[in-house]
Amino acid sequence: MKHIYLDNAATTQLDQDVLEKMKPFIRDYYGNPSSIYSFGRESLKAIEQARETVASCFNCRSSEIYFTSCGTESDNWAIKGICSSHRAKGKHIITTNIEHPAVLDTFRYMKKIGYDITLVPVEKNGIVNASDIEKAIRKDTILISVMFANNEIGTIQPIAEIGAIAKKHNIVFHTDAVQAAGAIPIDVKALNIDLMSVSAHKFHGPKGVGALYIKRGIVIDNLLHGGGQERTRRAATDNVCGIVGLAEALRLSVENMEKNNAHIKAIRDAVKAGIEAKVPYIIYNGDETNRLVNNINFCFKFIEGEALILLLDMKGICASSGSACASKSLDPSHVLLALGLPHEIAHGSLRLTFGKDSSMNDVDYIVNTVAQTVDRLRQMSPLYESFIKEH
Amino acid sequence: MYSAKVMDHFANPRNVGVLADANAVGQVGNAKCGDIMKIYMKIEDNIIKDVSFMTFGCGAAIATSSMATELVKGKTVEEALTLTNKAVMDALDGLPPVKVHCSLLAEEAIKAAIYDYKKSIGEQVTEDNFACNTCCHNKKCE
Numbered sequence: 001m002k003h004i005y006l007d008n009a010a011t012t013q014l015d016q017d018v019l020e021k022m023k024p025f026i027r028d029y030y031g032n033p034s035s036i037y038s039f040g041r042e043s044l045k046a047i048e049q050a051r052e053t054v055a056s057c058f059n060c061r062s063s064e065i066y067f068t069s070c071g072t073e074s075d076n077w078a079i080k081g082i083c084s085s086h087r088a089k090g091k092h093i094i095t096t097n098i099e100h101p102a103v104l105d106t107f108r109y110m111k112k113i114g115y116d117i118t119l120v121p122v123e124k125n126g127i128v129n130a131s132d133i134e135k136a137i138r139k140d141t142i143l144i145s146v147m148f149a150n151n152e153i154g155t156i157q158p159i160a161e162i163g164a165i166a167k168k169h170n171i172v173f174h175t176d177a178v179q180a181a182g183a184i185p186i187d188v189k190a191l192n193i194d195l196m197s198v199s200a201h202k203f204h205g206p207k208g209v210g211a212l213y214i215k216r217g218i219v220i221d222n223l224l225h226g227g228g229q230e231r232t233r234r235a236a237t238d239n240v241c242g243i244v245g246l247a248e249a250l251r252l253s254v255e256n257m258e259k260n261n262a263h264i265k266a267i268r269d270a271v272k273a274g275i276e277a278k279v280p281y282i283i284y285n286g287d288e289t290n291r292l293v294n295n296i297n298f299c300f301k302f303i304e305g306e307a308l309i310l311l312l313d314m315k316g317i318c319a320s321s322g323s324a325c326a327s328k329s330l331d332p333s334h335v336l337l338a339l340g341l342p343h344e345i346a347h348g349s350l351r352l353t354f355g356k357d358s359s360m361n362d363v364d365y366i367v368n369t370v371a372q373t374v375d376r377l378r379q380m381s382p383l384y385e386s387f388i389k390e391h
Numbered sequence: 392m393y394s395a396k397v398m399d400h401f402a403n404p405r406n407v408g409v410l411a412d413a414n415a416v417g418q419v420g421n422a423k424c425g426d427i428m429k430i431y432m433k434i435e436d437n438i439i440k441d442v443s444f445m446t447f448g449c450g451a452a453i454a455t456s457s458m459a460t461e462l463v464k465g466k467t468v469e470e471a472l473t474l475t476n477k478a479v480m481d482a483l484d485g486l487p488p489v490k491v492h493c494s495l496l497a498e499e500a501i502k503a504a505i506y507d508y509k510k511s512i513g514e515q516v517t518e519d520n521f522a523c524n525t526c527c528h529n530k531k532c533e
Contacts, residue, residue: 302447303447304425304426304447304448304449304452305449306449306450307401307448307449307450307452307453310398310401310450311402314402323425323449324424324425325425325448325449325450325451325489325490330424332425342423343422343423343424343425344422344423344425347422347425379407379408380404380407380408380444380445380446380453381445381446381447382418382427382428382429382445382446382447383422383427383447384447385409385429385445
């Protein structure tokens with residue numbers, strides 16, 4: 001059976017070249033990089049080389065890169081660390097209403113322990129207005145956290161504008177760049193970013209490793225206390241092979257970005273046009289142009305997303321949905337609701353995210369399978385039945 | 392996460408479609424919650440001769456609709472009224488906890504169709520207060 005992986009926003013396949021780089025550090029060089037003897041130094045050298053590589057990809061100093069266990073840890077560290085270190089200055093923090101749960105849920109936790117939070121709503125196109133962020137600033141605001149690109153609808157946020165606003169008001173600015181790193185060029189200096197989270201498995205690196213960029217001079221408390229790793233800022237024995245993998249995957253993604261993006265965009269655009277031509281009563285979620293080139297997000301009226309995903313899976317297509325049933329919660333995706341979609345339409349969403357290994361040869365199969373599956377579910381939908389009767 | 396039986400009834404639903412000569416129709420659920428079930432029945436001599444369903448919902452909603460129609464087909468009206476959501480679940484080899492409400496929706500859809508029939512022949516009906524019409528995710532489902 002076919003296996004067409006269209007869920008690259010969820011995770012990506014580890015690149016073969018990255019795996020080769022990691023291999024020596026899985027078993028051969030098992031020395032603890034914190035050890036004094038020369039055997040541990042091989043591991044330490046590899047980590048420091050990885051740090052240089054990551055820094056060069058984001059235009060920062062290697063001493064500003066801290067390795068973590070994942071994007072979620074980086075987000076938690078950024079938010080909790082700044083809230084703790086800046087609590088004397090104020091207790092107000094700002095984010096948007098379309099953030100990843102790693103940020104949103106951390107904000108809710110900060111609220112629970114006494115911080116004031118403001119969730120700035122995005123526009124109907126899934127992009128926040130930078131001036132709305134500025135309006136939310138108070139005297140006691142200590143942190144602004146806005147994602148670089150959204151994981152569900154791919155919309156790219158006005159990071160440069162928000163960075164300039166944060167700088168003007170002397171407020172720490174964090175961005176969750178988990179979807180953006182390796183997919184679009186990022187220059188942390190030019191964008192006035194103070195803290196930035198990334199995760200290796202989103203750009204063909206291994207799972208279980210991430211990084212946090214912390215601009216020199218930013219005062220931030222630790223999340224993990226213990227040993228003196230990461231220049232005493234992040235305790236825990238270093239995940240050497242993961243760190244090596246993260247750096248190599250990021251280097252390859254940045255090096256091949258233009259080529260990969262052209263390839264991915266061509267396939268994405270063909271699938272989008274094909275679905276729009278074949279399937280009526282659909283809504284394209286998120287801004288048409290200001291979004292990641294790998295992302296498609298549609299709502300198909302009259303059907304439910306989990307059923308769609310399961311049927312596509314039977315035809316060999318891996319995709320995802322923001323329906324309540326697919327998300328294991330009672331409500332459909334907070335991102336789709338933030339766009340102003342009613343619940344019943346948000347339940348029928350489909351996200352397809354393409355990658356460098358997607359093939360133009362699969363476009364017809366994807367389009368036809370999606371069209372047939374949507375039609376099949378509509379033929380058994382009482383909502384479609386009454387809609388057709390009325391029109 | 393679904394049993395083989397759930398996947399079978401979801402992928403190959405039995406009795407799906409609009410029953411042209413139905414003399415009873417019941418609908419429960421609401422679009423906001425993400426599931427609506429509509430049951431069509433042709434009832435003659437107090438027996439459910441034919442039954443079909445139309446469902447907007449997830450895999451479990453479609454599978455429970457399919458199984459519920461199978462369980463009441465050929466049964467008397469009284470027998471069909473005794474169908475419980477547990478019986479639907481058991482026949483499907485169980486459902487994940489978050490999907491239990493789908494089986495309740497199926498039970499209530501069957502009842503709604505039968506009440507519609509009883510009313511059409513002039514019988515007095517004391518209708519249940521269908522939990523799933525206000526919201527499927529209420530306490531009764533848990």
